[in-house]
Amino acid sequence: MLRFILRRVGISALILLLGSVFLFILTINSGDPLKDLRESRDENRATQMEQRTRLMGLDQPWYQRYWVWLVGVGKCFTLSCDLGRSSTGVNMTAALGDAASSTLRLVTLATVLAIAIGVTLGILAAIRQYSGFDYAVTFMAFLFFSLPVFWFAVLLKQFGAIKFNNWIKDPSVSLTTAIVIGLLAGITVASVLGGDGKRRLMTFGITGLFIFGAITYFDSVGWWRKPALGLGIVVLVSVAAALLLVMLTTGLRNKKVIYAAATTIVVGIIGYFAFQGWITDASYTRLLIMLGIAVAVAIPIGWFWGGWDKAVAIWVSIGTAVAFALMTALDQLLRNFAAFLEAKGNRPVIGTIGSGTPNFEGAFWTGIWDWGVQLILPTIVLTVISLASYSRYTRASMLETIQQDYVRTARSKGLSERVVMSKHALRNALIPITTIVAFDFAGLISGAVVTESVFGWQGMGALFQQGLDRVDPMPVMAFYLVTGTAAVLMNLVADIAYAFLDPRIRT
Structure with missing residues (x-):
């Protein structure tokens, strides 16, 4: 080697x-x-x-x-x-040094997002071949692949920056808009989860009503200018992440792994209050230390509850701890959005030129908001460019792998579809994707020439x-x-x- x-x-x-x-x-x-x-x-x-x-x-x-x-x-x-x-x-x-730090910050985030979203969509499209979801992903992939970069970037500047800046001054969502967003969310989730007609209808109704209710509530309490998640949402999303990790690894039958994830969430709640001072007055060093502590605590929890499957329990505990830590950071970031708006004053919230606001003064979280909002639009452009190739190549690779003899053998042995897809098909399907990742990262740096010109980076x-x-x-x-x-x-x-x-x- x-x-x-x-x-x-x-x-x-x-x-x-x-x-x-x-x-x-x-x-x-x-x-x-x-x-x-x-x-x-x-x-x-x-x-x-x-x-x-x-x-x-x-x-x-x-x-x-x-x-x-x-x-x-x-x-x-x-x-x-x-x-x-x-x-x-x-x-x-x-x-x-200055130019590379600016571009690599943009390209690295776009690459990670494109890989995560594109590969996930490709896997789901392959599993549900010729379904409505598969056709929708295929259509969107070809649409995104055909978009001229400069044209898409100009559209984002108009609707993602200028229109948003005008809206956030006095934000409100009309009843018609809330209904349309709820319907679109319901259709999307129902098509992704699939199932028979009754299950899809139930998924569509629950999702649509939930999104409509959330938007209406946010609009009534002025959440758009003073957003926050709260401990309840942090715990809820962490539980969802833990269940997802458990289902992807051992399934819900292994109670030991579930206990490890649940214990990790309980310890996370304790840490949420114990480190509240550090979270409020944060710095990159403090955030890294808290993340390290979360991972260090998750390892013995997984080892204690793991039983005969300690390795999997440890990884599930670590994943749950990281999800809880990220949601806690997101909650604090949202709580500082109002302070960010106040610090911006009469200046546009999302600028259309440059990677930051000149002479901007603010605390740690407001500083993250400043360079973060400037990062959103060019990141979306570069992510959409790569999304199509990742989803199509992953779909094709998964379809080819699923038809192999060893996958049929795994099914005939009585293994669950989750194990067949995640442990047998996916690993071999990822081999061609590695080539795409390698070329795409360098290609994105070159493609950033046009994107940076439009956004003034x-x-x-x-x-x-x-x-x-x-x-x-x-x-x-x-x-x-x-x-x-x-x-x-x-x-x-x-x-x-x-x-x-x-x-x-x-x-």
């Missing part, structure tokens, strides 16, 4: 090196970096051209300029990167665009250093994941 990994690392490094050479040559031959100065009528034009020539090394052969850049990149192994300076004198190492896209416009290889090569390395590393991870999922691939 070690030899397999080392061979892949060597090949990946060679590909990365050759790609950087070709990109450098293409960039420096794409135009004239002195064009703006040649057209200038400034008296100091000659001096400025001489300074830029010296700064960019235009009097040197291309291979010497490339070698200087490569040596600077090599210093990254000693944590002292030197990516040179742009044609305007900007330190590219510092500029890349100063990320990798802006860096790349500036380099092309000025025929400056330094910003372009900095962009390649991140995107190329991400593409190579993700493909390397995919190769290693292949080897673990199917040991035959190692040879």
Whole structure:
């Protein structure tokens, strides 16, 4: 296995090196970096051209300029990167750090959401092949895949930012809108859960009435500007998450695992009050410490109740603890929405330009709201782009796996459909998906160029665009250093994941 990994690392490094050479040559031959100065009528034009020539090394052969850049990149192994300076004198190492942090924050969240939602939809569509839900997922997948990125982004700016900013000033939901939302929610949930006609009708009615009642209640108490979940909703969602984990692992027959999840929730309720001070006056360090404590407490709970299935009980307890912790954080975040609106003052709640509000001052939770609302719209754009491919590939892979002999054998042995799908079919169906994840992550960074341009994010896209416009290889090569390395590393991870999922691939 070690030899397999080392061979892949060597090949990946060679590909990365050759790609950087070709990109450098293409960039420096794409135009004239002195064009703006040649057209200038400034008296100091000659001096400025001489300074830029010296700064960019235009009097040197291309291979010497490339070698200087490569040596600077090599210093990254000693944590002292030197990516040179742009044609305007900007330190590219510092500029890349700011741009990469902005873009990776956006792309990482979009990738995680696309994988979670897309793979789940693909699995459900495969299990319920040719059903109404399957057709709906297929239609939405092709629709999202065909959407022009810039057009969809502009629509989101109009309806997700401008219209929302106008609505949140005096929020209210009409009776007709509440009924329509309830009907749509009922249809969606009924189509996902399936069953016979009676069960679908009951699911539709219960869901529709619940959503309609919730919206009406929220509207009457002014929840839209002062939202909160409360301990009851936190516990309810945690119980639902625990039941889901139990059903996906051992089923409801294993009482020991259920007791472990229930004990974890009880301990979570105690911790909710014990750490209330830290939750209210939070910081990233405190949140990580509390999450670590939740996981550390969940492990012995699962071990104590697990019996002969301790490993599964521990994982279910950890999952329940993490769900409780996340819902607690979400509750506190919602409680600070009113403070966020007050801190914004007369400024738009969701800005259409930039990744944050300039000179914004607020506490920890209001600060999260500030960069979080700016993250919503571009994240939706990038997530929708990838959602189609994940759902379609997962559906096709699951359908192919379900028809294999070993799946039929598992069913003939009397295993439940849950065990057959989760433990036999899903693992083998995930092998092709690993390739999609690897390519999609790097592709999203490149696709973020358009998204960042529409939403005014100063990320990798802006860096790349500036380099092309000025025929400056330094910003372009900095962009390649991140995107190329991400593409190579993700493909390397995919190769290693292949080897673990199917040991035959190692040879």
